[in-house]
Amino acid sequence: MSSLRILADENIPALEACFGGSGEVRTLPGRSIRKADLLDVDVLLVRSVTRVDADLLAGTPVRWVGTATIGTDHLDTHFLEQHGIAWASAPGCNAEAVADYVLAVMALAAIERGQALTDGSVGIVGFGNVGSRVHRRLQALGIETHVTDPPLAEQGVSGLTGLDEVLACDRIALHAPLIRDGRWPTEHLLDAVRVQALRPDQVLISAGRGAVVDNAALRERLEAGGPWTALDVWEGEPLVDPQLARNVRVATPHIAGYSVEGKLRGTVMLAQALNRWQGVDSHPALEALVPGPAKLEALPATLEEALLAAYDPRRDSRQLRETVAGSRAERASAFDRLRKEYPVRREFGFHRLQGSGDPVVNRQLEAAGFTLVY
Incomplete structure (x- = not known):
């Protein structure tokens, strides 16, 4: 093997391992990589x-490209x-982390509104690696869910519904990839008309791709009084609309998937893909890179408190x-x-939580994704 x-984005962890x-690994900031950096x-x-x-x-002589992300747009x-x-890409590498983010945000919205996480319905746009995990956890918690994904519906996946039904739910979670053309484009899927129709009593969470929502239209809707909104992704990143950021x-x-495990999982998946391309029978293991289990100092009394103790989005x-x-x-x-x-x-x-x-x-904590010990 030669x-x-x-050359790698400096934010990819465990590169040397x-x-x-x-071979020899060099790093640069991802946004600054130019053709001149790739000539060797x-x-x-x-x-x-x-x-x-x-x-x-x-x-350039580049023969293999890997992205340590779910998306490939x-x-x-x-x-x-x-x-x-x-x-190669790393589909699903940080899907668990994004599902964590969504549940924590829903817990925060529930607390601020004097509700429980399990109250009301949830609509999910996109049934891929992230959307399916969010759906699975919500179903385990006994929450009414509705999912739309036209390409999967066309392939015969059952249990899916239309976008209008999803957008009528009490809480909406956006996990569609960014697709600009073809039969099922998602750019501005939530356009000015759909954004304007969102109700003040709804919750909107966008943790997929920023351009799935018309950000200018959302800013105007929120300025007039709109849904309780959480945005992790933005049109025009790394620039964020200042007024929109103040109103959500x-x-x-764009850190919903930024768990230690998610980042390491992405690196491991790319290393495995590169080894297959080279015909090398060697597979780095995630278990050898992940730190020991995390522990909450005390078991919170409610599901919502436990979710926010493990990750509180208010700091970010x-x-x-x-x-x-x-x-x-x-x-x-x-940014x-x-x-x-x-x-x-x-x-x-x-996380290892002591069962109460x-x-x-206990059942709720396990359904939400925690590991309990007794």
Whole structure:
């Protein structure tokens, strides 16, 4: 096996542990990677902030591209395949972390509204790796759910419904990929008309791709009084609409999937894919990289308190809002810095909670994704 020249986004963890055996690994900030950086590179490893297309790769020796993300809309896969450049993504790598984020945000909305997480219905847009996990947990909690995913419905997946029914639910979670053309485009799926129709008593959570919602229309709706809204993704990232960020209840810098485990899982999946491409029978294991289990100091009395004890989105929201008064350059830089310097966050499944004396609470905690010990 020849040694590969590897360039990677500096925010991808465990690079040396997972790729050091394949060759020399260099790193750069993902947004600053340019063609000039790739003139002596065989393998490019990116995240969603790097657009990989002809402008970046034409005339370079890059033979393999990996993105440590679920989504691939930042990759021109047609160009890659037309030019014999192998590529891989990490589908599902951070899906559990995004599901954690959604449940924590729903818990916060419930507390602020004097409700329980299990009250009311939830509509889910997108039934892929994330949407299906959110659905599974909500179903386990006994929450009424409605899901729409036209491409999957066309393939015969049962139990799905239409967008209008989903948008009528008490809470709406958006997990559709960004698709700009074809039969089922999702760009501005929630356009001005649909955004205007959202009710003040609803909850809207967007943790998929920013452009699925018309951000300008949402800003106008919220200024007039709209749904309780949490946005983790934004049109025009790394620039965030300052007024929109002030008007939503939760504003976070595209970190819903930023768990320790999710990031490491993405790196491991790419390393495994690269090894298969090379014909190498070696598979780095996630278990060897993940820290020991996390523990909550005390078991909260309710499901909502437990979710927010494991992850409270208000901290991330405060930090992002502190950045929106600067210049465009300052705001963009701050958005990326918050992501780069994001603190350790563990997935619910890697928390070990002592079971309580209340079997109902225990069942709820396990349904929400926690691991209980007795």
